[in-house]
Amino acid sequence: MYQQIADEIRGQIVAGDLEPGAKLPTEAEMRSAYDVSRETVRKALNLLVNEGLVVSARPQGHFVRRREPMIFRPQTEFRKRPHSPEMDAFATEHSAEGREPRQVIEVAIVEPPAEVAKRLQLKAGDLVAIRKRVRYLDGEPFNINDSYFPLDIVRDSEIMRPEDITRGANEVLAELGYRQVRALDELYVRMPQPEEVKRLELPPGTPVGYHITTGFTAEGRPVRVATTVLPGDRHVISYERGLETPGEEA
Amino acid sequence: MYQQIADEIRGQIVAGDLEPGAKLPTEAEMRSAYDVSRETVRKALNLLVNEGLVVSARPQGHFVRRREPMIFRPQTEFRKRPHSPEMDAFATEHSAEGREPRQVIEVAIVEPPAEVAKRLQLKAGDLVAIRKRVRYLDGEPFNINDSYFPLDIVRDSEIMRPEDITRGANEVLAELGYRQVRALDELYVRMPQPEEVKRLELPPGTPVGYHITTGFTAEGRPVRVATTVLPGDRHVISYERGLETPGEEA
Numbered sequence: 001m002y003q004q005i006a007d008e009i010r011g012q013i014v015a016g017d018l019e020p021g022a023k024l025p026t027e028a029e030m031r032s033a034y035d036v037s038r039e040t041v042r043k044a045l046n047l048l049v050n051e052g053l054v055v056s057a058r059p060q061g062h063f064v065r066r067r068e069p070m071i072f073r074p075q076t077e078f079r080k081r082p083h084s085p086e087m088d089a090f091a092t093e094h095s096a097e098g099r100e101p102r103q104v105i106e107v108a109i110v111e112p113p114a115e116v117a118k119r120l121q122l123k124a125g126d127l128v129a130i131r132k133r134v135r136y137l138d139g140e141p142f143n144i145n146d147s148y149f150p151l152d153i154v155r156d157s158e159i160m161r162p163e164d165i166t167r168g169a170n171e172v173l174a175e176l177g178y179r180q181v182r183a184l185d186e187l188y189v190r191m192p193q194p195e196e197v198k199r200l201e202l203p204p205g206t207p208v209g210y211h212i213t214t215g216f217t218a219e220g221r222p223v224r225v226a227t228t229v230l231p232g233d234r235h236v237i238s239y240e241r242g243l244e245t246p247g248e249e250a
Numbered sequence: 251m252y253q254q255i256a257d258e259i260r261g262q263i264v265a266g267d268l269e270p271g272a273k274l275p276t277e278a279e280m281r282s283a284y285d286v287s288r289e290t291v292r293k294a295l296n297l298l299v300n301e302g303l304v305v306s307a308r309p310q311g312h313f314v315r316r317r318e319p320m321i322f323r324p325q326t327e328f329r330k331r332p333h334s335p336e337m338d339a340f341a342t343e344h345s346a347e348g349r350e351p352r353q354v355i356e357v358a359i360v361e362p363p364a365e366v367a368k369r370l371q372l373k374a375g376d377l378v379a380i381r382k383r384v385r386y387l388d389g390e391p392f393n394i395n396d397s398y399f400p401l402d403i404v405r406d407s408e409i410m411r412p413e414d415i416t417r418g419a420n421e422v423l424a425e426l427g428y429r430q431v432r433a434l435d436e437l438y439v440r441m442p443q444p445e446e447v448k449r450l451e452l453p454p455g456t457p458v459g460y461h462i463t464t465g466f467t468a469e470g471r472p473v474r475v476a477t478t479v480l481p482g483d484r485h486v487i488s489y490e491r492g493l494e495t496p497g498e499e500a
Contacts, residue, residue: 007444014443016364051441069438075491086434086466114266184336185489188319189439189459189482191301193264194257207457207482209439215493216336232439232457239435239489241325243465 002043005034009044013053013064024054024062052205052233065203069236070142072228074185074213087240102136107162109151116148119214119225127151129160131169134199141200144229153178153223170215170224178223180215187211187237192229200231207232252293255284259294263303263314274304274312302455302483315453319486320392322478324435324463337490352386357412359401366398369464369475377401379410381419384449391450394479403428403473420465420474428473430465437461437487442479450481457482 012018025033030041045062048054055065112120112128120128133145147169149159157176159169170180188210192202202208209230214222230237262268275283280291295312298304305315321341362370362378370378383395397419399409407426409419420430438460442452452458459480464472480487 084432182334183491187487237437241433
């Protein structure tokens, strides 16, 4: 029975009849509308909370969850302007205009996690510099971005200072003789780890995208690994692609 | 207390001390190791199941979840061969070699969902042709892929037949005079809907990636929207990118 109630409310949310931010009927109203027990109503609401569709804001009640995703565009690390009118239109629609960005940066020298050591092709014992950033928008934590660099190439550079680098860490790497010409992006979809739940203040039913970019020089040396934890309710990840002519296909 | 037990086991899984497929200690062993009640042990195990780290296979017990992700490469729709040695190496490592692919295709004429109508810039009442595919690997459902086309341009083509199109639906569109030259990819991360749980046989704690590609002709007309539901435990989504020279940055 609670599944049927949840199905009905979910249907209204997906169809847009219940809009983001709308208040659901109270527990008492639902009990009498469906003629069920308080426990059944609570199980239905709990299911919708765990699916990430509804938020509970006691004592006011339950609300349809708002989604105002920010665009995460891996390509903008190197390409600031969208190339196509479609991306322009898309960016305008999803813009976070008027929201106030802020970031907190920490720098440290660490032994790299295994997944980073492998991608940077490091030897056992090699250390990395890490720049850890938490980015906020309007005071709300939006994502966690950690960039790793082989320590031997960045030791005496600006990358070691916990400040924003206006021209970008990639440009600093290029000045040091390690210009990146290619990148490989990997994206994993998973539930957050407890530490991520805490740092990103994630409500129940919020999976994350885990994005890993590895940047390579023309010689094929990996010189940077950036990992980003992207809460699913706050982001849309987007790419624009030029398609190739059929002659180039295998 | 159950959180501490879960933290300890999670730590062993993340560090690799408990490998994918490994059996966890039995409930009785855990009760005596931690000196706690059966209920505390069950709460700890339940937490790990909901985080997607552990599967319950009664009566045998609990096991570390296996992940053998398939690479989802949006770029291969048009570019079959990887361009870079990095993507080659990555593809080899994540290959689904030896696993048997199969797909089930259905074709229908429908009113488009709102999100598709908007992206195809359709007018109210315009219909679309939809090709719905469920892809299996070794009998396990891997992903759901639905492609939408404005009905007026594909009405009399092969796209309307529920069979695999060896040269690809994109090539058929090109032959019909609608060659795509650009695409916009959007990726959302969310919990699955109940129908997706059923069709993809998703265990608890399995979020999905929802990937939407819109393909455009040189004139900027959108002629195809493809949506793919990608279970997080079965996929890594990957892109290879060439990076541009600083001169092109904004």
